[in-house]
Amino acid sequence: MSTDATEQGRLAFRNNFPMSSCQYPVGSSLRAAWMNGWTEARNATPEGSAGHPGMMKDARTAVNLDRIDAPHQS
Secondary structure (H helix, E strand, O other), rough: OOOOOOHHHHHHHHHOOHHHHHOOOOOHHHHHHHHHHHHHHHHHHOOOOOOOOOOOHHHHHHHOOOOOOOOOOO
């Protein structure tokens, strides 16, 4: 079962990935759909809720998860 780009964006937000983690090409309709899903999920989350999804201590870690040259943290 494939997941559409909008749902991928929603899931990314819910799993604490920053918007900058989108890997679709800039200017593509898939990137726009992914960003829309991420934004919808953020807007549906009440502000000030405990464990607010989408807010990482270090967003750079999420962006670099799939990069071989990324420094590994213990």
